Amino acid sequence: MKATQSLDYALYWDAPSPLQAAPTIGYTTPAGTVQAPASMSAVRAARTVTALDGDRRTLTLTAGDDSQYLIGPTTGRAFLITAGDGIFSVTVDRLEGTTAILADVLPRGLSLTASAELRWAGYTYTIPAAHTGTRGVLAWRISYTATATPTNEPTGAQGTVQIVRHPFATGVRSSSLIAQMPQLGDMIPRRQQDLEPQIEAALEELALRIREHIGPEQTEDDIFNPHVFAPAHRYLAAQLIYEMSAQSDLADRAGERAADLLERALKQLVLDTDDDGLIDANEIDVRRAGGSPTDVRGVFSLPSIEPTEGERVIAQQFPRWRGMQH
Structure with a gap:
């Protein structure tokens, strides 16, 4: 996780199972300030399920938000809690008023003889800009009590947020990738709305490759001109997509092209070596x-x-x- 310095940061967390109550989050800022635990907010209110359609993907809900919108795998994880058939982890693809369409079919043995509950897995908490003013590592810890815990013992999750001046980003999005490579538009997985997960994975790989060419005291977030890596980023994403489709020959060619474009981009590298936020003459073409x-x-x-x-x-x-x- 990365956050931009001096801006609010919305931390998103998925619960591993249904919770008895909203989790609490506490954190320590890079400046050493310890924040007391505060409650997180569920991404959506729970809904009551009254019926399951014959396709075993369509749920009928009680009255709620009448708007129609896609949700997908990012914030669409939820739990279907039934009275007699247990708990099912599901992904909601779309909400249409009183209808929820799941990404995958439910087991044939499931029978909703009584109403069930659709409870969302996601929770959010906004870390204010006042706590992200210092660059460094913000350590957070979430405490929660799961419904299925036999002894109702609280447990927790922890992680970090790296606060940087500007998180490394090339500007490549699903729409721009498909505009450059239209053939990839027909390869979006059924459970996805776009190719953002592959683009994000390619960005992480690109960052790891760039770190091999800069000094140990710098990171990819210190680069002034990350847009020059966009062509390499596109081909790395294409490589992952072709590999996902078992098209190894095309994946290899895309990988070779990505390596060549990365080599060319590194020759244009502008890096903030003195950490002053300004481009100096000696910070141009500073590949290690x-x-x-x-x-x-x-x-x-x-x-x-x-x-x-x-x-x-x-x-x-x-x-x-x-x-x-x-």
Whole structure:
């Protein structure tokens, strides 16, 4: 998780099972301030289910929000709590007033002889901008009590939010990816509304590759011009999509193209090496150079004894300042 410095951050969390009550969240800011636990908010109010359609995907709900909208896998996780058949983890694809359409069919053995409850798994909490003013790691802990816990013992989850000046983003979205590569539009999985999950996974892989080319004191979030990595990002996403469809040849070609575009983008890298938020002359094209004194492609040192003519030639070809590019 990453948050932008000095802006509100909406933390989203999915409960692993139905909860007895809303969970509470407490956190410690990068400045060391400890915030007392506060209640989180459910993404939507629970609804009563009165009937299950013959397709075993369509639920009839009690009166509620009359608007029609897609939900999908991001915030659509929920629990169908029945009176006699147990609890089912479901994903709601769409709400249409008093109708909920699930992503997958329910088991044939399920029989709603009595009304059931559709309880959403997601909870949110907004961390105010006043607590994200300092860059660093914000550590959070969520405490909750699950309905299925035999002894009603509270348990918890914990994690971190990295607060940075600007989270690394290339600007690639599902719409722009499909506009550049229309063939991918026909490869959206049935349980997804778009290709955002693959694009997000490709961005994480791209960030890991970039870290290999910058110094240990910097991260991808210190890059001033992340848009130059958009072409490589698109091809990395295409590689994941082709792999998902078992089209290995196209996936390999997309991966090779992504590596080539990444290499070109790194030549345009502008990195905030002094952490002042400004572009200085020495921060342009700062891809890290390395090398080992024992590597013939890296630095070459003259021997302590008087060198031969051949050794002098090699030393001129591989001077001390030249390092192997990683």
